[in-house]
Amino acid sequence: xxxxxxxxxxxxxxxxxxxxxxxxxxxxxxxxxxxxxxxxxxxxxxxxxxxxxxxxxxxxxxxxxxxxxxxxxxxxxxxxxxxxxxxxxxxxxxxxxxxxxxxxxxxxxxxxxxxxxxxxxxxxxxxxxxxxxxxxxxxxxxxxxxxxxxxxxxxxxxxxxxxxxxxxxxxxxxxxxxxxxxxxxxxxxxxxxxxxxxxxxxxxxxxxxxxxxxxxxxxxxxxxxxxxxxxxxxxxxxxxxxxxxxxxxxxxxxxxxxxxxxxxxxxxxxxxxxxxxxxxxxxxxxxxxxxxxxxxxxxxxxxxxxxxxxxxxxxxxxxxxxxxxxxxxxxxxxxxxxxxxxxxxxxxxxxxxxxxxxxxxxxxxxxxxxxxxxxxxxxxxxxxxxxxxxxxxxxxxxxxxxxxxxxxxxxxxxxxxxxxxxxxxxxxxxxxxxx
Numbered sequence: 001x002x003x004x005x006x007x008x009x010x011x012x013x014x015x016x017x018x019x020x021x022x023x024x025x026x027x028x029x030x031x032x033x034x035x036x037x038x039x040x041x042x043x044x045x046x047x048x049x050x051x052x053x054x055x056x057x058x059x060x061x062x063x064x065x066x067x068x069x070x071x072x073x074x075x076x077x078x079x080x081x082x083x084x085x086x087x088x089x090x091x092x093x094x095x096x097x098x099x100x101x102x103x104x105x106x107x108x109x110x111x112x113x114x115x116x117x118x119x120x121x122x123x124x125x126x127x128x129x130x131x132x133x134x135x136x137x138x139x140x141x142x143x144x145x146x147x148x149x150x151x152x153x154x155x156x157x158x159x160x161x162x163x164x165x166x167x168x169x170x171x172x173x174x175x176x177x178x179x180x181x182x183x184x185x186x187x188x189x190x191x192x193x194x195x196x197x198x199x200x201x202x203x204x205x206x207x208x209x210x211x212x213x214x215x216x217x218x219x220x221x222x223x224x225x226x227x228x229x230x231x232x233x234x235x236x237x238x239x240x241x242x243x244x245x246x247x248x249x250x251x252x253x254x255x256x257x258x259x260x261x262x263x264x265x266x267x268x269x270x271x272x273x274x275x276x277x278x279x280x281x282x283x284x285x286x287x288x289x290x291x292x293x294x295x296x297x298x299x300x301x302x303x304x305x306x307x308x309x310x311x312x313x314x315x316x317x318x319x320x321x322x323x324x325x326x327x328x329x330x331x332x333x334x335x336x337x338x339x340x341x342x343x344x345x346x347x348x349x350x351x352x353x354x355x356x357x358x359x360x361x362x363x364x365x366x367x368x369x370x371x372x373x374x375x376x377x378x379x380x381x382x383x384x385x386x387x388x389x390x391x392x393x394x395x396x397x398x399x400x401x402x403x404x405x406x407x408x409x410x411x412x413x414x415x416x417x418x419x420x421x422x423x424x425x426x427x428x429x430x431x432x433x434x435x
Contacts, residue, residue, distance in 0.1 A: 138221035180208030196223030263323030313384030350418035
């Protein structure tokens with residue numbers, strides 16, 4: 001069916017609905033006519049009819065004033081009015097906005113108020129039993145305010161900000177002594193950016209403080225951006241609230257279900273991984289000559305550019321976890337990089353010197369990829385592959401130059417062959433996606 005025919009049929013369908021309701025002014029008819037008008041782009045006319053239906057006290061029409069943006073007030077205010085009258089969908093969206101997806105702006109008291117209304121009116125909505133239970137537990141937890149004695153002083157806040165180090169470094173003991181008290185105070189020094197879910201870990205596990213499951217529970221209730229994640233977080237904390245000590249640490253990232261949450265956790269892990277590698281690199285090059293250090297710095301620069309380009313241009317980014325996928329791929333390559341150089345320092349070098357064969361295989365696969373069209377549907381483009389290949393060539397040449405200077409008994413063909421075979425594996429993965 002052509003787009004023109006489909007559009008004609010669609011207009012006819014809406015027109016028929018409008019004619020059918022045109023002679024009626026009861027609230028439900030006004031609402032249906034208003035919705036139909038809005039669906040064909042007549043927002044102002046549709047809003048006016050929906051408002052007339054709402055003026056007749058129709059709960060569904062009041063809900064639509066918020067849901068379709070037909071009203072003049074904030075959408076949440078219409079959800080509240082419709083919920084007070086028992087409209088099921090209003091409860092679902094209202095709870096999402098004021099608790100399950102509200103983050104630090106969660107209003108647990110209001111959520112509990114409407115939970116009681118839902119019970120009184122016996123309203124059923126999507127996953128209502130679980131949602132009402134979570135609301136009760138968040139309400140029971142109470143305030144999420146951090147005790148004054150646990151907060152940093154103004155001087156401490158200034159010192160943490162001046163340090164410009166990730167707070168996670170105090171937790172992991174990376175570049176600074178491991179200190180969970182400083183970790184807590186560091187997090188609280190950046191209150192405008194703090195994620196309550198990570199602050200909750202401190203009180204759930206008793207990291208540098210006495211375990212406080214109630215406060216941990218209150219914090220996750222004021223940190224949720226994803227409904228399913230809040231289910232898991234509250235469920236775990238509530239089931240362990242009477243335990244003096246947990247057998248296993250409570251970690252937010254263990255409960256992540258969304259691409260957004262996975263991206264946050266991947267970024268934190270990448271930050272920690274980067275610091276660990278920096279420490280390892282410092283130990284690795286400590287006794288090298290200045291020339292070797294300079295050449296190696298060039299290798300790391302070109303390697304990082306290639307790893308980043310590959311992770312973003314040659315991975316399938318069509319899903320919601322694309323940030324996590326890119327970060328994890330880049331981290332994997334960086335870890336392999338440092339592992340390889342540790343092996344080189346132990347005298348374990350590439351032994352395959354048939355560069356001509358490896359290069360021929362690389363050119364063949366690259367040529368086949370450039371003839372494929374289906375790659376576009378995987379978010380991987382020919383332009384992306386070309387750009388990545390150019391960065392890989394710079395990386396290969398920089399590494400070969402360094403290796404010959406650092407390990408003079410080795411051969412250039414050995415290093416180029418080793419690098420080329422690794423690149424072949426990456427490009428072969430791209431081929432596997434469309435075969």
